[in-house]
Amino acid sequence: FTGEGHSMSIRQPLSTANYFLYMEDGVPVRPMGLFNHNGLIETNLMMINSIEVVKGPVSSIYGPEAVGGAINLITNRPTAVPTLKVGLQGDQFNFRRLQFGGGGTLGRLGVYVGGYLSDQKNSWRERSDYVKNAVNVKAEYQLSGRTRLTGVYAYNDYKGQEGLSFDSTAFYSRSYETSQDFMYRNVKAIRSRLTLDHSWNANAETFVTAFHRFNDYRFAPNHTVRWTTGAKTATSEKQRSIFNSYGLIAQHTQRFAFLNTKLLIGGTYDDTPTRYNAFSIDLAAETRADGRSVRKYTYLNDRPDVKLGDYEAKIHNTGLYSQLEFSPLKALRVTAGLRYDRMSFDYDNFLDKKSGMKAYQQVSPKVGMVYDLGRGRGLYANYGLGFAPPSLTAIFRLRPSVQQVAGQDPFYYNLEPAHFENMEVGGWFSALQNKLYADISIYRLNGRNELLSIRQVDNSTDYQSVGRTLHQGVEFGLTYKPSAEWLIRVGGANALHRFEDFQLSVRQADVVKNLSGKEMPSAPRWIVNTEVFYKPRWLKGFRAAAEWQRLTPFYLNQINTVRYDDRGAFGVPGVSVINTRLGYERKGVELFMNVLNLTDELYISSASRGNNANDRTNFSPSAPRTVGFGVQYTVAGKAR
Template identity: 45%
Template sequence: MKKIYLTLLVIGQCVFAQNKTEKDSTKSQELENIFVTANRTATQRKQTPVAISKLTAKTIDETKATVMNEIINKVPGVLMTNAANEGHMMSIRQPITTNAYFLYLEDGLPIRPMGVFNHNALLEINQFNLQSVEVVKGPASSLYGPEAVGGTINLISLKPSIDPEFKFGFQSDNQGNRRFQAAGGATVGKIGFHVAGISTVQEDGWMINSDYTKNNLNARIDYNITAKTRLISNTMWGIYDSSTNGSVNEYDFYHRTYKNTTPFAYRYSEALRTRLTLEHDWNEKANSYLTVYLRDNTLEQNPSYGIRWSPTVNPTKATGEINSNNFKSYGAIGQHTQKFEFLNTQLVAGALYDYSPVSYWAYLVEMQANLNPGDPGKQTVNNYEITAERPDVKLTDYTADIYNTAGYAQISIQPIEKLIVTAGARYDNMNVDYKNAMDQSTGTKVYDKLTFKAGINYNPIQNTGVYANYAQGFAPPGITSIFRARPGTGGNTGVPAEFYYNLEPATFNNYEMGGWVSLLEGKLRFDYAVYYMEGKNELLSVKIADNSTDYRSVGETSHKGIELGGNYRFLNNQFNFRFGGTVSKHTYIDFQLSDKPSDPIQNLDGYEMPLSPKWSGNSELTYYPKWLPKFRTSIEWQSVGNYYQDQINTFKYAGYDIFNFRAGYQWKGIEIYGNIMNVTDKIYSSYVSRANTANAQSSYTAMPPRTFLIGLQYNFSLKK
């Protein structure tokens, strides 16, 4: 993927040369319309038959984000919810979910191997090392493989600067979050380097027992062997250590009694990712690259979401777990791009091999549930206490060797002027050799799929384009789901453990059309997409009465919506208005929830999927006054509509509207900035869920009250 960076630079320089007599804003606009994710090569928007958005370095820098969702939520059609301490869930053409339907890339390479999805993967990212963020909405499995279903997020890191550059800074807020950050790089002769690091500490925050630390370091070295050959090394290392506060009940949520009911819960992770890429330009029409990589991840936790408590069975007793999930990956990916004069044809082809040994264990923790004294119904817990750790009672215990192999190809042609046709295919094979110590079984699970995509772009005039596409998606079940004992079995239940060996891969068919327009010499940009996606065998988590999770494969689902986004610069470019959002509906078409005659609701055909906001959007108005250069100020609106909390569609959450304010000023190399998050001090939850039983209680993931952040940064450059 490193070839992408040089290609992007070359195209940007060409655009600059061709338009040197135009206004600077027009040149910037040209560059912003180049993407590297949609077709795995640097591609203009008008050649891309998908819904794709890009967040530029300017947008990322001005956001001064504490957590990644503050950046990602600026993409139309994307809702990344904060689950506290940089944990998160995602919604892109899917409900808010932790399912493996989103692919997270770092410079085009998946952060995790297929089958080892983690919905919190983006908490490992160094926000101070981002050049841009590109998001493809809808299936991209034909290029990037399984899990690229709802959306693909590619985090593109900073590359070495030509001239020496250095920046460092500090930011802090009134909720106990402090971060030190530094980055710098240069090019000396044939060698360029860039290093970026952050160190985050949160203490005594708005929720009791919610402290955490995060340290990340990124390093990149580019060696220009010749004018046509480059060797690039990129390494990421990070440690994350956090208390993990859980959800709160309805009374505590609305009274802002933000106590942590699980003060013992924690998450500790270490991550190392390193890669070496060799790029070569054969000529002006052909180039290749080969990347070899290593991933090494360790994750241990006592999760609050693992607590099982039933108010009707034994209200003073509960159970939890301590678990450890570890993997390494050794892999290689190679790609060749070839252009032909005939019909302006471009062919991209590549192959991947990934070997990832995985281990996972979990054991029982016994707890005392201390009920709220003011709750006569004994339906809520004031706090939990650990009474005994039981390493002798295993809940999960397996090892597996995952072998992922894939081959892909995509071709684009221009049969007539202004019309571009694109088609692609990919074959993926995931082979899992496992040993399950819980039932002493060994075996092999194989998941494979050939996925296709096809699309057209029609650009009738220079500043307008439309597209249509059909794309397939494919997502095998995560192996943590396969080897998790079913509720009511294993552990200390006295019932032999039963597992999810028969879970099927989920498949999707996506039909989409959209377009874009640029008016007023690029000052007004607008894009839209209309999609319908049908899913089969979607893996869903069914929350039962004691907070246990049962996995079910849904027969069929439908996902449909409209995504809108745009940008308008006015009053001599002093004001910039960015707007975006999505209206969507996610529905069960064929879902047999229960086979028990005693259950009041057994079939959910036609029901809405829970955690599916009918509307979500993010818009922002920024002011750059001419009378005070290098000053900026903005107001941002984040809006989330109502949705059902449960699968049986009985309780709704009203959603929320919050406002964020940002301002910053640069004087010479010194920048001072401040953010006010949740300006109106809104009481809101990023995630509200409820089991399907009549006496279930809603669980609220409370978000911070009004937060004031201030930062100081020094930027040093020897640019001539």
């Protein structure tokens, strides 16, 4: 991915699907129904204090789309003493970032401001320039000893070129000259919130949050080029999506002495008018000598008369939830949660001149228990349901011409929500006088009506709902601290992601019509991350770390005929990459150097391939060896 683009894999394949919920201080970055897998582009890295990751369906608390997991960015709070930090970093590929953060408290008022200005020009691959400006302001005012008012403003402005994936000739020769001249991603995301926290007594507390989200997303994507083998012309598209969202979250927590019980009840509502349009653009295609792949696409002209999507909608999202925790035994903690969600929207589809209303709703329960065995050991078990309605851009997307059938609706009005059932058991233990800590979980996630993108002969995309899917595996983490100087950490997952019942096609011309029993693409069986940290006593302030990232081979298409199994570091197949990090801090000045892809491996960030015999693999390369370096200065006042 170019710029700050990203995908995600938590109990799902490496995915851009809407099965992950991105939040900032507990408030979703985007409303339900308008998911964007690049949602973290719309956040401020320099404002993050910590990241909370909850794996598996957590719909009983956070709501729909939290199926694979929920990612909550916890932002910095005002510091007790005046603090200021300013830093500059870059790399040999012309990436630069000026970052800053600072705050303090005066009387009842505390303020923290953090942000950065970053850009990249003329990098290792052409058409990967981007500029991003981000700033967050958080102010906290202590109205009384029991009541606090918090105001937050977040501004994120991203403008970047988009790089098209490469064919095998360009990828394996590392010829990353531009294969197109028209793709871009421009995002402006503005969010604000006002939160009132009140503690009634030692056992009761309430908060109410009012929030606003504005987003203007303009995009000429890299996945919408449509080209037929041998043709000298092609098409792609330009998209624009705008939403302006207002919402409210209220939650009350009450504790009782009986069985050490805690009751949590809450509700959320948001109202989001949105507008979307997409139209075709014409391209010239310069093919390679065999005519089976394209060396370069050249922009010719816009075709606003050829509309691919054009709608207005007003989304109404409502959620009511409750969670009860209690301890029937001293060592046993039981949790039971229940959430009701409803997403409805009034729409005007300007392409087929239809207006109407659609609604999706679900009740999502979750139960769990934790048993503390003592001496750093314990067991747990969870059961829960997940729910994810289709995104509006999928519903109002015009079907590709190769999939249009006489008498069939040209849009996807009949898409159903995806439903998931999650079961997991796990445990943790510590040993060797707490020098060793390990945790493990075994899960099974059954999916129904999971929405998939099916690549067509001309590279266009058709949406289909899978009958049944299976996601199951083992997640593990191991931390070993043999001394105050050394720390070793290993984390990962061994998982299977499989189509259980999926009718791919009913057309006689298609060789493969059913994918039941096939593994999902971009789903490595093993994902493992190993890190070694060293902080020597003999050189105070110095740190060093080495990291090994490992993904085993995986299929690139849905019919399981092509695998990605190139060899990386240590000669192992799949993705195998080594990163190193060095740093030294003295008297508030920190110097650091990070070397990513230390052995300069050629490997993908993603790759895909259609199911047709003449399809070719599209490769998105990862960066070659990258040496990042920087300096940061931190100054803090003294406590009074």
